[in-house]
Amino acid sequence: MANRKDAEAPSFPFPGVFLRENFVSEEEEKKLICTMDQDVWNESQSGRRKQDFGPKVNFKKRKVRFGGFSGLPALSQKLVLRMQQEPSLADFQPVEQCNLDYHPQRGSAIDPHLDDSWLWGERLVTINMLSDTTLTMSVEQGLPELGLAEEVQVAVCLPRRSLVVLHGEARHRWKHGIYRDDVQGRRVCSTYRELSAEFLPGGQQAEVGAQLLNISLSFAGTPV
Numbered sequence: 001m002a003n004r005k006d007a008e009a010p011s012f013p014f015p016g017v018f019l020r021e022n023f024v025s026e027e028e029e030k031k032l033i034c035t036m037d038q039d040v041w042n043e044s045q046s047g048r049r050k051q052d053f054g055p056k057v058n059f060k061k062r063k064v065r066f067g068g069f070s071g072l073p074a075l076s077q078k079l080v081l082r083m084q085q086e087p088s089l090a091d092f093q094p095v096e097q098c099n100l101d102y103h104p105q106r107g108s109a110i111d112p113h114l115d116d117s118w119l120w121g122e123r124l125v126t127i128n129m130l131s132d133t134t135l136t137m138s139v140e141q142g143l144p145e146l147g148l149a150e151e152v153q154v155a156v157c158l159p160r161r162s163l164v165v166l167h168g169e170a171r172h173r174w175k176h177g178i179y180r181d182d183v184q185g186r187r188v189c190s191t192y193r194e195l196s197a198e199f200l201p202g203g204q205q206a207e208v209g210a211q212l213l214n215i216s217l218s219f220a221g222t223p224v
Contacts (some may be wrong), residue, residue: 006135012172016170017137023163024079029129033188035075036099039223047106047180052224054096054193055212055220056190059116064208070099071221072192080192083125093125094192095209095216102133102178102187112138124166128158131185134155135164137174175196 023030041049056067072080076097083089102108115124137154154174158164166176198211214220 010146010148012143014137014170016166016168016174017156018086018165018167019156020086020163021129021159022130022161023082023139024161024166026161028162029161032075032190033054035073036188041101042223044100046095046110047103047108048189049101050097053098053221053223054098054216056224057116057119059118059136062118064119064205064210065214066215066224069212069215069221070213070224071218073221074219076190076192077219079127079190083163083192086166088163089123091190092125093194093213093217095195095212096120096193097193097221098193099190100189102183103191104180104183104185105116106178108183108187112136112175114172114175115193117172117196119199121200122167122171122195123194125192126158126164126166126188128160128162128164128190130160131183131187132160133158133178133184133187134182136177136179136182137170138177139174161184170193 036051037050041051044050053069053072055069056065072094076094079100080092080094083092100110112126115158135155135156138151140151142148142150143152156164170176195209195212197203199205203209
């Protein structure tokens with residue numbers, strides 16, 4: 001669904017979003033949440049709590065430190081293998097995982113934003129757990145090529161236990177966020193990020209990228 005303030009919602013192609021329902025079973029979801037809850041949830045912005053499994057990054061200065069990064073958590077190993085069964089994710093190698101915990105009592109939300117593209121690569125992969133929600137995609141400058149001059153929003157419904165992938169324009173042109181009104185119960189999501197071309201073979205920082213992947217895919221990590 002696309003929204004304009006001054007008109008009925010128009011229809012247009014919206015590439016760059018892949019959704020797989022029932023990516024994890026109810027039993028798997030229960031075990032995943034139980035395991036996550038055994039680790040500390042750190043307070044984050046806008047009523048969220050988080051657990052990070054990844055390097056320390058200063059995006060403004062474009063610096064990466066290994067810090068206490070010990071890899072993705074063990075529980076993610078079989079999930080990553082399952083992701084790679086999807087043709088569009090066959091070569092997906094995550095180097096960072098961020099778990100976020102939303103709850104309506106905390107007014108949890110996340111403002112519309114674009115993820116970094118210096119370190120993080122083409123695909124953002126998220127597993128949505130515990131409750132359905134809506135991911136709001138927005139482009140403030142409109143879509144002039146379609147005659148839409150004002151902000152345009154697209155509501156992407158994320159069922160409980162589904163997997164969603166953002167790539168292409170949905171990754172780089174459209175901001176994504178979660179409104180408070182769209183958090184109806186506890187929601188936990190795990191987002192996995194891959195490396196950009198600069199950190200892959202042939203890139204300027206390929207050696208750093210190889211080290212990060214070696215740590216990440218050990219699946220022996222604890223939150224940093």
